[in-house]
Amino acid sequence: MRAMLRVRCRLPSLAGRVLRREGPGFTLVELLVVLAIISALTAMLLPALGAVRRQARALVNTSNMKQITTAVGVFACGNDGIYPPSVATIGTDDIWNWQAPTMLTAYHKRAPKVHRSVSAYLKPYIDDAEVLFCPNAPLKYRCLRQAWHAGDAWDHPETETVPDAVFGTYCLLWNYVGYLGEEKGLFRGPSGPERGYRASSIVVSDYFGYDHWRSRLAFGSCEPFADAGIADGTAVSSAFWSQPAGGTLAERRRLSVRLRAGYVDGHVESYTPSETQAMYVIVDPATNTPYTPGTGPGTFYLPRAGLR
Numbered sequence: 001m002r003a004m005l006r007v008r009c010r011l012p013s014l015a016g017r018v019l020r021r022e023g024p025g026f027t028l029v030e031l032l033v034v035l036a037i038i039s040a041l042t043a044m045l046l047p048a049l050g051a052v053r054r055q056a057r058a059l060v061n062t063s064n065m066k067q068i069t070t071a072v073g074v075f076a077c078g079n080d081g082i083y084p085p086s087v088a089t090i091g092t093d094d095i096w097n098w099q100a101p102t103m104l105t106a107y108h109k110r111a112p113k114v115h116r117s118v119s120a121y122l123k124p125y126i127d128d129a130e131v132l133f134c135p136n137a138p139l140k141y142r143c144l145r146q147a148w149h150a151g152d153a154w155d156h157p158e159t160e161t162v163p164d165a166v167f168g169t170y171c172l173l174w175n176y177v178g179y180l181g182e183e184k185g186l187f188r189g190p191s192g193p194e195r196g197y198r199a200s201s202i203v204v205s206d207y208f209g210y211d212h213w214r215s216r217l218a219f220g221s222c223e224p225f226a227d228a229g230i231a232d233g234t235a236v237s238s239a240f241w242s243q244p245a246g247g248t249l250a251e252r253r254r255l256s257v258r259l260r261a262g263y264v265d266g267h268v269e270s271y272t273p274s275e276t277q278a279m280y281v282i283v284d285p286a287t288n289t290p291y292t293p294g295t296g297p298g299t300f301y302l303p304r305a306g307l308r
Contacts, residue, residue, distance in 0.1 A: 060135040065262030069203045071125035081192045083174040084121035098282045100297035105166040120151045134169035134222035138230045139239040167237035169222035171205045178279040179290040202306035205261035211298040215242040225257035276301035
């Protein structure tokens with residue numbers, strides 16, 4: 001009995017020593033080793049995580065373009081096989097010209113029966129405005145959702161311009177006409193799934209261009225490329241990646257960027273700057289005269305594979 005009492009009396013003392021943990025804690029050297037290991041693991045994992053994020057955005061981009069091509073295809077099914085009119089214009093009645101194919105909402109209706117916004121045609125098939133925006137663009141246009149849901153009624157609440165336009169990050173090329181240069185002639189966007197003679201097969205593409213009015217004498221894209229800065233957005237337009245350069249073919253080919261485009265049959269392909277053709281915006285539709293260099297919305301580069 002006395003032995004049992006002695007054991008019981010020792011238990012609190014043993015527990016106290018266990019809780020107090022006899023001996024020193026981690027030394028400074030041990031802590032530094034642990035931190036070094038964590039740093040090394042982080043350095044190893046970051047590139048892999050970055051690659052996963054890039055791949056995820058690429059998949060979202062591909063999905064967006066597939067949804068856009070599907071939406072205009074469904075629209076055509078209910079409208080005599082014809083895609084919606086392009087809204088990438090400025091002016092009204094007989095006094096109008098083409099504008100950047102990135103336009104989601106024009107300033108005015110070109111004609112009474114032509115909507116000024118893409119959403120007026122496609123909102124029944126695309127409810128999420130994010131589908132119309134490249135996931136790799138540096139910053140989102142903060143009024144994208146409001147503008148998409150407002151449709152033809154869109155007017156930016158913070159500007160005095162009435163009404164306002166919206167320029168996005170994708171080139172929407174159906175029923176659009178541009179100039180490819182003296183040798184190539186006109187670019188004609190597809191009018192429907194059964195596109196007409198000499199019409200392009202490209203429905204939508206990433207923005208990739210040169211000498212934009214917000215980034216003169218510089219390449220620009222919604223897709224990131226090395227050493228690119230940011231051309232800030234405005235009340236009516238989205239931000240994009242930009243890099244000053246001379247604009248030569250050699251400089252364009254040196255850019256390391258992967259671009260994508262969606263086609264009338266619904267597939268999406270990737271391409272590089274070296275596989276593109278320059279397209280210029282037409283300022284006079286009667287003569288198909290393009291803007292002079294240094295004015296207007298600049299040059300747009302489209303994948304050569306879909307031009308015919």
